[in-house]
Amino acid sequence: MDIFTAATTAIVTSVLALSLKNRGELAIMISICGGVLILLQFLPQISEIIDCMKAMAQAGGMDGSYITIILKASGIAVLVAISSSICKDAGQSALAVKVEIAGRVAILITAMPVIYGLFNVITKAMR
Amino acid sequence: MDVDLIFKIAAIGITVTALQQLLMRSGRDDQAMLTTIAGLVVVLMMVLNEVRGLFDTIKALFGL
Numbered sequence A: 001m002d003i004f005t006a007a008t009t010a011i012v013t014s015v016l017a018l019s020l021k022n023r024g025e026l027a028i029m030i031s032i033c034g035g036v037l038i039l040l041q042f043l044p045q046i047s048e049i050i051d052c053m054k055a056m057a058q059a060g061g062m063d064g065s066y067i068t069i070i071l072k073a074s075g076i077a078v079l080v081a082i083s084s085s086i087c088k089d090a091g092q093s094a095l096a097v098k099v100e101i102a103g104r105v106a107i108l109i110t111a112m113p114v115i116y117g118l119f120n121v122i123t124k125a126m127r
Numbered sequence B: 001m002d003v004d005l006i007f008k009i010a011a012i013g014i015t016v017t018a019l020q021q022l023l024m025r026s027g028r029d030d031q032a033m034l035t036t037i038a039g040l041v042v043v044l045m046m047v048l049n050e051v052r053g054l055f056d057t058i059k060a061l062f063g064l
Helices: A003-019 A024-060 A064-089 A093-110 A112-126 B004-025 B029-062
Strands: none
Touching: A003 A024, A003 B004, A024 A064, A024 B004, A024 B029, A064 A093, A064 A112, A064 B029, A093 A112, B004 B029
């Protein structure tokens, strides 16, 4: 699927969801489905980008574990963005905020080793 | 798993709405409600299947 198919899918999905506006629950399910289909077609291409960035970072000499952490944080951000936007579309912005808070906590936990390493470097430099 | 799924869900939605209106006009309100709920559950299962596939792909891709 190229970008044209993705754009057309998005337009067709929005029009169909609009036509089912009096059945709000089906409209949101159609929009979820359309969004999932577009993402599923583009995720393999993202995997190539990720491989390129991994190779570049390793050639640049960065520690492998830091790349994993950055990747996990990006994945959590993507997931939380998808989920919170669906919640907002369904009119539940409070749920969207809670999902975003959960995502921040998850990213913080994932990045704990980096923060710890920075803390160690700073304390070592201060002694 | 392509664009046909969206049309399938739209078709199910329109069918369920039409059936619900039909049953309500002929006075069988409880059957109308049952049809609505059944259609909703069917569509929910289909959508959740796709969402599960998406989340599995994201998990494998980002190493979560």
